[in-house]
Each structure stands twice: as structure tokens, then as C-alpha cells.
Amino acid sequence: MKKYGIFIAYAPTIDLRTEGLGRYLSSFLKAATARGDAHFVILCPSWSRDALAALCIEAEIPRQAHSFLGPDQTPLLYRVYQLLQRRRRIKQRRRRFQTVRDRLYAATFAHAEWLRDRIASTRSFTAMAAFAFYCGSMAIPLAALVLGTRLVKRSRSLTGYWLKQAGRSAWQSVISISRVSPSSLRLKLYEGMLERETALMIQSGNKQSDISAWYTPAAFWPRVADLKAPVLTCVPDVVLAEFPVGFAKLGGVPMQHAYQTVARTIRQGKNFVTYSDHIKRGILVERFGVDPAAIQTIPHAPNDLSRPISIAGFPDNEATARAYAETLLLGAIRKASNQRYASTFSNPKVKFIFYASQFRPSKNVITLLRAYEWLLRKRRMGHKLILTGFSHYESVRVFLREHNLLADVLCVHGLTEPELAACYKMADLAVSPSLSEGGMPFTFTEALSVETPAILADIDVTREIIKDPALREASLFDPYDWQGLGEKMAWAIQNRASLYQLQRRFYDEVLAKRSWANVVEEHLELLDQLAARQMVAAR
Numbered sequence: 001m002k003k004y005g006i007f008i009a010y011a012p013t014i015d016l017r018t019e020g021l022g023r024y025l026s027s028f029l030k031a032a033t034a035r036g037d038a039h040f041v042i043l044c045p046s047w048s049r050d051a052l053a054a055l056c057i058e059a060e061i062p063r064q065a066h067s068f069l070g071p072d073q074t075p076l077l078y079r080v081y082q083l084l085q086r087r088r089r090i091k092q093r094r095r096r097f098q099t100v101r102d103r104l105y106a107a108t109f110a111h112a113e114w115l116r117d118r119i120a121s122t123r124s125f126t127a128m129a130a131f132a133f134y135c136g137s138m139a140i141p142l143a144a145l146v147l148g149t150r151l152v153k154r155s156r157s158l159t160g161y162w163l164k165q166a167g168r169s170a171w172q173s174v175i176s177i178s179r180v181s182p183s184s185l186r187l188k189l190y191e192g193m194l195e196r197e198t199a200l201m202i203q204s205g206n207k208q209s210d211i212s213a214w215y216t217p218a219a220f221w222p223r224v225a226d227l228k229a230p231v232l233t234c235v236p237d238v239v240l241a242e243f244p245v246g247f248a249k250l251g252g253v254p255m256q257h258a259y260q261t262v263a264r265t266i267r268q269g270k271n272f273v274t275y276s277d278h279i280k281r282g283i284l285v286e287r288f289g290v291d292p293a294a295i296q297t298i299p300h301a302p303n304d305l306s307r308p309i310s311i312a313g314f315p316d317n318e319a320t321a322r323a324y325a326e327t328l329l330l331g332a333i334r335k336a337s338n339q340r341y342a343s344t345f346s347n348p349k350v351k352f353i354f355y356a357s358q359f360r361p362s363k364n365v366i367t368l369l370r371a372y373e374w375l376l377r378k379r380r381m382g383h384k385l386i387l388t389g390f391s392h393y394e395s396v397r398v399f400l401r402e403h404n405l406l407a408d409v410l411c412v413h414g415l416t417e418p419e420l421a422a423c424y425k426m427a428d429l430a431v432s433p434s435l436s437e438g439g440m441p442f443t444f445t446e447a448l449s450v451e452t453p454a455i456l457a458d459i460d461v462t463r464e465i466i467k468d469p470a471l472r473e474a475s476l477f478d479p480y481d482w483q484g485l486g487e488k489m490a491w492a493i494q495n496r497a498s499l500y501q502l503q504r505r506f507y508d509e510v511l512a513k514r515s516w517a518n519v520v521e522e523h524l525e526l527l528d529q530l531a532a533r534q535m536v537a538a539r
Contacts, residue, residue, distance in 0.1 A: 001037060001038070001039050002037060002038055002039070002212060002524075002528075003038075003039050003040075003041060003208075003210050003211045003212065004038060004039070004040050004041070004211065004212060004213060004214070004215065004524070004527055005040070005041045005042075005043055005069075005205060005208070005211045005213070005214040005215065005227075005229070006025075006040050006041070006042045006043065006214070006215050006216070006217070007043050007044075007201075007205070007214050007215070007216040007221065007224045007227070007231070008042065008043070008044045008045075008048060008052070008216070008217065008218075009044065009045055009048075009194065009197070009198050009201065009220070009221045009223075009224075010044075010045070010048055010220075011190070011194070012045075012047040012048075012078055012081065015051050015414075016048075016051060016052065016055050019358070020357075020358075020442055021217060021218065021236070022055055023303060023417075023442065024217070024300060025055070025217055026055055026056065026058070026059035026061065027059075027300075027301070027303065027516045027519075028516065028519065028520060028523075029056065029059070029061050029065070029066060030059050030060070030061050030516065031515070031516035031517045031519065031520045032065070032520045032524075033061055033062055033065035033066075034517065035517070035520065035521075038520075038524060039065065039066065039067070040065070040066045040067075041066070041067050041068075041069050041208065041211060042066055042067070042068050042069065043069045043070050043201050043204065043205045043214075044068065044069075044070050044201070045070060045071065045194075045197045045198075045201065046070060046071040046072060046073060046074040046075070046078075046197070047074050047078055049068050049070070052068070053068070058416070058417060059417075069201075069204050069205065069208065070197075070200065070201045070204050071197060071200045071201065071204070075193050075196070075197065077189060077193050078193065191257075195223075198221065198223040199223070201223075202223055202226045202227060205227050205229075206226075206227060206228050211229055212229065212527065212528065212531040213229050213230045213231070213232065213527040213528070213530050213531045214227050214229055214230070214231045214232065215231075215232045215234070215523065215527060216231060216232070216233050216234065217234045217236075218234060218235075218236065219233055219234070219235045219238070219262050219265040219266055219269070220258070220261055220262060220265065221261075221265060222261060222264040222265045222268055224265070225265075225268040225269065229531070229534070230270075230271065230527075230530035230531060230533070230534045231269070231270070231271065232271050232272070232273055232523070232526060232527055232530060233265065233266075233269040233271065233272050233273070234272070234273050234274070235266065235272055235273075235274050235279060235283070235284060235438075236274070236275060236279070236438030236439070237279055237283070237436060237437065237438040238259075238262055238266075238279075238283050238287070239360065239361075239362040239436050240255065240258060240259040240262065241259065241283065241287060242283075242362065242435075242436050243361045243362050243435070243436070263288070266284065266288045266290065267288070270294060271294055271526075271530055272284060272290060272294055272295045272296070273295070273296045273297070273298050273523070273526065274295060274296075274297050274298075274438065274439075275297070275298065275299055275300055275438045275439025275440075275461075276297060276299065276437075276438060276439045276440075276460075276461045276464055277297050277464060278460040278461050278464060279438055279439075279461075280292070280295045280297050282460070296522075296526055298519060298522045298523060298526075299439055299440070299465075299514070299519075300439050300440070300516075300519055301514045301515050301516045301518060301519050302445035302448075302449065302507070302511045302512055302514070303442050303445050303446045303449070304445070304446075304449040305417070305420065305421035305424055305425075305446050305449050305450050306421070306449045306450050308417050308418040308421045309321055309324060309325050309328065309418060309421045309422055309425055309450065311324055322425075324422075325421075325422040325425045325426055326348035326349070326422075326426065327348070327422075328418050328419050328421075328422035329348055329350075329419075329422045329423060329426045330345070330346070330348050331419055332386075332412050332415050332419040332420075332422065332423055333345050333386075333410060333412065335412045335413060335414060335415065335419075336410040336411060336412050337390070337391035337392075337410075337411045337412075337413070338391070338406050338407065338410065338411075341406070341407050341410075342410065348426075350384060351382060351383045351384070351428055352383050352384040352385065352386050352426075352427055352428065353372065353383055353384075353385050353386070353427060353428065353429050353430075353431055353489060353493075354385075354386050354423050354424060354427035354429070354430050354431070354447075354452075355368060355385070355386075355387050355388070355430070355431050355432065355433070355443070356388045356420060356423070356424070356430075356442075356443060356446070357387075357388060357389060357432070357434065357443070358388070358389050358390075359387075359389030359390060359393035359396055362434060362435050362436045363389075363433070363434050363435075364433040364434055364435045364457065364479055365387070365389065365393075365395075365396055365433070366395055366396070366399060367433050367479060367480070367482045367485060368385075368431065368433045368482075368485065369385075369396070369399050369400070369403075369405070369409065370482035370486075371482045371483065371485040371486035371489060372385045372405075372408075372409065372486070372489075373403050373405060374482070374483060374486045375486045375489060375490060376405075376408060379486070379490060381490065381493075383428060383493070384408055384409070384410060385408065385409045385410070386409075386410045386412060386423060386427070387409065387410070387411050387412070388411075388412055388413060388415060388420075388423075389411060389413065390411065390413055391411035396411070420446075421446075421450055424446055424447050424449075424450045424452050425450040425451065425452060427447070427452050428452075428493050428496060429452065429453060429454070429455065429489060429492050429493055429496065430443050430444075430446070430447035430452055430453070430454040430455075431443070431454065431455050431456075431485075431489060432444070432454065432455075432456045432457060433457050433477075433479050433485060434457055434459070434479070435457060435459060435479055436459065437459065437461045437462075438461070439461055440461060440462065440464075440465045440511075441456060441461075441462070443456070444456055444462075444475075444503075445507065445511060448500075448503055448504055448507045449507075451500065451504075452500070453492060453496055453499040453500040453503055454475070454503070455475055455476070455477055455488055455489065455492050456475055456476055456477075457476070457477065457478075457479035458472075458476035458477060458478055458479065459479065462476060463476075465511075466506070468506070470502070471502060471503070471506055474499055474502055474503075475499075475502075475503060
């Protein structure tokens with residue numbers, strides 16, 4: 001049994017279960033487990049351990065196939081952050097309660113007005129007696145509700161005013177002393193916490209003499225170069241270099257710092273792996289001057305989502321599986337940011353288009369929204385659009401509000417793997433307008449694995465995989481032409497069956513022949529070569 005290490009140092013706010021890289025890592029570890037001759041030690045920050053453990057459990061990866069290494073106790077600063085986050089969630093729940101209370105308060109007075117009018121206009125002694133009895137039974141609870149509501153409102157407004165004034169004064173004092181902006185202060189605190197955490201991680205990793213080589217799945221952590229055993233750094237992409245203006249708008253200083261971190265990791269690295277030749281040549285070689293001989297391209301395998309929604313043992317397994325997927329779909333829609341609409345949504349047979357991705361400048365979401373709005377309003381297409389990013393992403397939020405799409409575009413987040421599979425399964429079409437990907441978009445294989453066709457942006461990595469002219473013509477679109485995308489979506493939905501058959505043939509004959517076992521084997525061969533090379537150099 002050989003031991004290999006995986007180095008991860010993500011921020012506390014990142015849950016890998018909702019990230020594409022998390023799905024990649026779980027598929028990788030699951031295939032490695034099936035080999036039976038490799039054990040992976042996951043070196044990670046203390047705050048990531050629970051999330052990574054949950055990721056492995058969700059992917060049904062046996063506990064004995066991997067172990068965790070690194071600091072056990074989270075930093076005090078992170079515990080304070082968690083406390084503040086819990087208080088924020090409590091405040092949000094309190095605001096929701098206040099909304100319900102205010103509505104109840106208004107409804108109570110409306111009911112009192114109705115009751116007054118009925119008493120004033122009744123001509124029946126029996127009805128008057130009934131009204132009198134009803135008023136008597138409801139007088140005490142109604143009075144308590146009104147009085148309690150007024151007292152709570154008054155006390156909270158006074159307390160809130162005092163606390164706000166005190167907080168504003170204290171914060172201004174802190175700012176005047178530190179002379180830094182709040183965002184810079186948070187960034188500096190986070191940098192200090194992460195720097196100390198990674199230093200402890202490196203100490204723990206270097207004590208493990210039986211780990212032959214390390215693999216890090218992203219280029220965000222320059223300190224990985226301090227590990228004594230050889231390190232293989234994966235560079236999925238460097239979208240910060242390809243879309244600097246878009247990312248700068250999200251937050252100049254943090255994004256600049258993130259790019260500098262990636263650049264430093266690449267400069268300090270010696271051995272690299274990518275998912276596509278486009279990233280190897282166009283990014284690592286041309287932009288960063290890395291020696292091509294130090295870079296290996298290992299494409300990832302298809303992501304099969306059929307297992308989480310498969311059903312067996314019923315007279316009609318297909319019908320039962322579809323009913324199960326409909327239930328999961330409604331559960332996913334309940335997570336939509338538009339809670340007022342989603343909480344009452346009950347149509348499991350809704351027709352929709354699906355795009356599974358975080359919202360980032362490179363993901364080209366606004367082009368998709370323009371195309372969808374055109375289909376909805378000009379072509380009268382009755383489909384909804386379901387996205388998996390956060391709706392508070394500024395450009396998306398503004399577009400949905402300005403074009404009155406809050407009930408047509410549902411932004412769901414935090415989906416489980418079965419819910420994600422159900423969204424793909426029940427969609428009429430999956431779409432990926434992304435302008436940049438590290439390898440073949442997961443959208444394509446995830447959709448086809450559950451019998452849904454997909455259309456993709458015509459970019460380098462998709463052309464690298466899809467080489468047949470007929471398949472390109474049917475599956476790809478110009479990602480800079482929103483009306484062309486709209487027409488492509490309309491065509492794909494109208495020709496759904498034939499498009500799926502064409503793509504499924506390619507999936508079965510080409511893509512499905514590559515498995516995650518192949519991906520793991522190629523990585524382990526490369527890690528073994530690095531370990532052997534270092535051993536020879538040491539001798």
C-alpha cells in the first residue's frame with residue numbers, strides 16, 4: 001500500500017460539495033479507493049476537515065481509504081467568525097419572524113374592522129349574541145398580541161438606536177486608529193490566519209516520511225512548495241488572467257491578491273498537470289513561461305450522475321425513478337433565493353433549461369439571461385431557467401430585477417448530489433455558455449449521463465474534445481452572440497430527441513471509454529516518477 005498526499009488550503013467559506021473541484025476530487029478519491037493499493041493523506045486546514053469528511057461520506061468513499069492531517073483545533077479568529085455568522089443567521093430568522101408578526105398584526109386589525117361592520121349592521125338578536133360571545137373569547141389574546149407587539153417594537157427601536165450609535169462610534173475609532181479600510185483589514189486578518197495555518201500544515205506534512213509525493217488540485221497555495229516530498233501542482237485554469245477586468249470589478253484588492261498568489265505558486269512549482277492542452281500551451285507555457293516538459297495533460301473522465309437517482313426492485317423502475325426525480329426537483333426548487341415564490345411552487349413537471357455553475361465573470365451568465373429573456377418574451381417559450389449560483393451576484397441580481405424575471409429564473413444553491421442529478425434529469429436542455437473552462441465542461445457529461453442533451457460554448461477546450469463537424473454544428477454555439485444562443489436553445493429543445501441520440505453516441509463510443517480509474521492511474525504513475533526522480537537525485 002503506497003501513501004500519497006493531497007494538499008488543500010481553501011478558505012473557511014468554501015464548501016467543496018458545491019464546487020466543481022469538489023466533485024472532481026470525490027470522483028478521484030473514489031476511483032483511487034477501488035484500486036486497493038493507494039492510501040491518500042489529505043493535508044488540510046482545521047476548518048476544512050468536517051466539510052471534506054462530509055464530501056467523502058456523500059461520495060460513499062470508505063473511511064479507511066483516506067486519512068486527514070493538519071491542525072486539529074481551529075484558530076480563535078475563525079471561532080469568532082463562526083460566532084458572528086451564527087448571530088447573523090439568528091438576525092435573519094428574527095427579521096423573517098418580524099415580517100410574519102407584522103402581517104399578523106395587520107390581519108388582526110383588518111379582522112377587527114370586519115367584525116365591527118358586521119356588529120353595526122346585524123339585525124338578528126342571535127347573530128348579535130354570537131358576535132358578542134366571539135368578541136369576549138378573543139378579547140384577551142388580541143389585546144395581548146397588540147400590546148406585546150407595540151412594546152417589542154418600541155423597545156427594539158430604542159435598543160437598536162443606542163447600539164447602532166455605540167457601534168458606529170466604536171467602529172469609527174477603530175478605523176481612525178488602523179487607517180485601513182474594513183475590506184483590507186479583513187484581508188490582512190485572513191492572510192495572517194491562513195499563513196499560520198499553512199505553516200502548521202507544512203510542519204505536519206514534512207513529518208510524514210512515508211508519503212512518496214504530494215498532489216495539490218489547485219494553484220492557490222504557494223506554501224505547498226515547502227513540502228519536502230515532490231509536489232505535483234494541478235492548474236485547472238487561470239481565469240483571473242483571462243478576465244482581469246471582470247474579476248477586478250468583484251473586488252480589486254482581493255482579486256489582485258488572488259492572482260498574485262496563483263502566479264507565485266506557478267513560479268515556485270516544478271511539476272504541473274492540466275486537464276487540457278489549451279491550458280498547457282495558452283496559459284502555462286505562453287503566459288507564465290513554464291517548460292512544456294514539466295507539464296502533463298491528463299483529461300478528466302465523464303461525470304456520471306445516473307447512480308444517485310437510479311431505482312431498482314419496482315415493477316416499473318423508470319417510472320419510479322422519474323417520480324423520485326420529480327420529488328428531488330421540488331426539493332431543489334425550494335432552495336431558490338426567491339423564497340416567496342419557491343415556497344409555494346408545486347409543479348414537478350415544470351419545463352426548464354438548466355445551467356449548473358457558480359456565478360463568475362468567466363461563466364457568461366448575462367449572455368445566457370439575455371438569450372433566455374428573448375426566448376421568453378419574443379418567442380413565447382414557456383420554459384423556466386434554473387441556475388445554481390447565488391442570486392446576490394450583482395450583475396445577475398440587477399438583470400433579474402430590471403427585466404422582471406424573478407419568477408422565471410430560479411437561482412438555487414447548495415444542492416445535494418441527488419438534487420443536482422434530478423435537475424439535470426428533469427431539464428429539457430442543459431446549457432454551458434462559459435467562456436473559459438479548464439477541461440471539457442462537466443455540464444456535458446453530467447447531462448448526458450441522465451438522458452438530457454446539452455449545448456456548449458464554442459471555445460478551445462470544447463473543440464479539443466468534440467472534433468466531429470456534425471457534432472460541433474449541433475452542440476456548439478458562439479458564446480458572444482446572445483441571440484444566436486437563444487436560437488440554439490430553441491432549436492435544441494425542438495430537436496431534443498435527435499440531438500440527444502447524436503450526443504449519446506459520442507458519449508458511449510468516445511467519452512465513456514475513459515474512466516476515473518484511468519485518471520487516477522495516470523496521476524499515480526506521474527507521482528511515482530517524481531518520487532523516483534527525487535530519490536535518484538538524493539543518491
